[in-house]
Amino acid sequence: MKRDVIEIEGFKVEVFSLNTAIVGSGAAGFNAADRLFNYGQKDIAIITEGLKMGTSRNTGSDKQTYYKLTLAGNENDSVYEMARTLFNGGSMDGDLALVEAALSAQSFYHLVDIGVPFPHNRFGEFLGYKTDHDPRQRASSAGPLTSKFMTEKLEEQVRQKGIRIFDGYQVIGILTAKPEAHEKRAIGLLALNINKLADQDHRYVLFNCTNIVYATGGPAGIYASSVYPESQTGASGLAFEAGVMGKNLTESQYGIASVKFRWNLSGTYQQVLPRYISVEQDGSDEKEFLNSYFDDPGKMLDAVFLKGYQWPFDPKKIKNYASSIVDILVYNETVLKGRKVYLDFRHNPGWASRDGELDFSLLGKEAYQYLENSAALFGRPIDRLAQMNQPAVDLYQENGIDLRDEYLEIAVSAQHNNGGLSANIWWESNVKHFFPVGEVNGSHGVYRPGGTALNAGQVGSTRAAQYIAARYQEEPLNKQQFISLVGEQVMNKISLGEAFSANTSGSGNVLEIRQEIGERMSSKGAHIRSARKAAEGALEAKKQLQSLVEATELAGIYELPLAFQNHDLLITQYVYLSAINDYIEKGGKSRGSYLVYDPEGELPLTGLAETFRFSISAGLLTDKIQRVLYNNGQCRFKWGEVKAIPQEDSWFENVWNKYMKQEIFKTEK
Known part of the structure; x- marks a missing residue:
């Protein structure tokens, strides 16, 4: 250097x-x-x-997962089989799926070799478990803090x-x-x-x-x-x-998470069946709001339990009181009603309890057997959580939240793109x-x-x-x-920075601008979407970007990095919201981890707002990929067919020759 x-x-x-x-x-x-x-x-x-x-470095879940090829037991698996699983998720290129499958074992073992504590048995097999959208048992974990x-x-x-x-x-x-x-x-x-x-x-x-x-x-x-x-x-x-x-x-992927300390509330956090409550902003009018929407307590308990397996919001899991109806109801309380929602691990859900003791006979077979196998058919949610996953309790304790002594504020949150x-x-x-x-x-x-x-x-x-x-x-x-x-590119950026710096006052507003950017995306481009809201949001982001320099006040030069971040975020937000609008205009429906408003669709439950009326994508765009280029403040979209999983020559001598000549590094145009 x-x-x-x-x-x-x-x-x-x-x-x-x-x-x-x-x-x-x-x-x-x-x-x-x-x-x-x-x-x-x-x-x-x-x-x-x-x-x-x-x-x-700063995120995880109750059992943060690493997904790779099966490396234990007698279950059949192959690189191509894993690639097919990835490819079948829709809108994924088959060549990338094959690469991610082919290098999964190499990448996993590299981490093992440098000391990441993935568990194995006494024979050296790295046993796996089944995760969401996984037909095998390919998942492994080093605990809540794998990454x-x-x-x-x-x-x-x-x-x-x-x-x-x-x-x-x-x-x-x-x-x-x-x-x-x-x-x-x-x-x-x-x-x-x-x-x-x-x-x-x-x-x-x-x-x-x-x-x-x-x-x-x-x-x-x-x-x-x-x-x-x-x-x-x-x-x-x-x-x-x-x-x-x-x-x-x-x-993108969304799910229920804690607010004060940002963490996925998947796995055992849901499987121990905590109480869902909502309150007004001032803490008054406490109530268990799920009761109002389910027709019996057993279905409510099963939906909460399955949130552990099925943590990401999924429109395919809304109908018939499936697990993602919980996300809908949390959003309804927090965003549409303006209330706060909490998980309570200190008390059992009142509707399903007798004298404070949970009636486990109300549970479906899957939930009952899981808790029975975990020796957790007793006590309060916090007792069951300590029994099944003490590190999940300790994690919050280490971050200033005692689940034995306080409610846990939650929201449906963005988690992964x-x-x-x-x-x-x-x-x-x-x-x-x-x-x-x-x-x-x-x-x-x-x-x-x-x-x-x-x-x-x-x-x-x-x-x-x-x-x-x-x-x-x-x-x-x-x-x-x-x-x-x-030179010209550098001076344009330096000029932007100096323009931000020139507007320095005792009280800056960069964090207020950041909050406005975030609230726009959460309300117009998160898991509840419509073409109108996406288009409105994109236009608002573009206008805010154009006026950002004039609108920005720094409290001091130390806030210059935040001003540059706001500039970056507004470009990002404009492109993302434009992409959402383009998808819906192409006929895209609810899929993945988001619900798209459809006036011809149906409501998840009677009494919910029209904004939740939806229909499931019938696969119209799952064999296509949307791509976008941003230039001079405009987005240009292009849709193309997904690439099939490659079926190449697998004769060893031929591959060896190409490898030795470094022909494998050729790329397709």
Whole structure:
């Protein structure tokens, strides 16, 4: 890596030149760095806003899942069989499904080898369990903090190798060039040095690089109701701005989560059958609101129990008092009625109890047997939770919430984006030398088995590293050529930053703007949708983006990173809401993890508002993928057929020859 200092329009700017810059310090980013080093490319660095930030390090569930090929027992499985499972989720390219299946065991065992404590039996078999949308038992887990363990162990590898980490650097621009008769390519990054914002000569930093591995995570900041950690914002807008194509942006996942401490309330949190209550904003008028909608207490208990298995909201699980009716009723209380909703683990649901003791005979066969097998047919929800999963109790205790002593406030929240940035089987985007990996990459389809996100992040970052090591080893541009190509782009971003900085007052409003952005998405582009709301939201986001500089007031220069984040989030939100509107205009119905208003549809339950009237997608668009390019404030959409799962020559000698000649690194146009 080489360091220079240049001057652009009166600003002194550090320039670091290197082969590959990795943006993000989650499990995917660290794995990309670790793999690149192992494959021989050592001229690399990680750029991160903060090492302790992001989703990988700060999120989980009652039993956070890693999805991979079956590695134990006598159950039949194969790479192709797993690929078919991923592909069958709808709107997923078969070549990506095959890659994610093929590298799942390699990626899993790499994590095992570096110390992630996935459990195995005395014979060395890594036993699995069935997760949602999983026909086998491919899932494994290291507990509630699987992704945190992964991130920590991968960071250890990076530090042992001496790979440089630029900690406290926020990327604010992806720099590109388009040579004559060639495709656009990424050639660098512009970042804020958050550590030295007050020093104008050190505020901005350039990275001149041959490759960019972009591991910035999902677009968490566009939502108000979110289970993403507050430290996770996302940076998809920068990629859209640079011409990177979006894919399947309509497909996000939502579910019930706690509000004070953001955490998925799946698994045993639901299976112990807590009491659902709602209150007015001032805490008055407490009531168990589920009772009003179910026709008997047994059905209510079964729906709550199944939320554990079926945590993501799913419109296919609404009718006939299925589990996702619970999400509908929580949304009805919180958003439409303006009340607060809590889980109470201290008392049993009143409608299903006698003198405070739960009547277990009301349960369906599946719920009863599960609790019986877990020796949990007794006591209060908190007693059952302690019996079945004490770490789930401890987790909240460690984060300042004692489930034995207080209610747990909840909301239906954004949790994961199945879509994202589009890329090929080596995770390279339409902008050459730019590799989106992890959640920012839109490799998933409409449905995905639980835990595939962790696998996809490891597989994608490995594939990007393999391709860079094989094909993109060249040195970065010389300093003069680099500056000549990026000068205008750099000055546009610096001018934006200085315009934000010029409007500094004692009381800033960047957080108020952030809240407005989030509330817009949660009300107009989350799991309850309509074409009218999406179109309105997109127009509002676009107008707010256009007036952002004039409307923004910083309390001090330390808020400049937040202003740049708001700029990024508004681009992201405009593109996402436009994608939702385009999907509905194409005839798209309710699917995945969202409900689309259909005036010709039916209400989930009598008495609910018209906004919940819906019909299930009949597969109209499940064999197609929506892609989008953002340019000059406009979105251009393109729909194409999904790619089938490849059936290639599997004769060993032929594959060996192609491998030896590095012909495997060829990509389709």
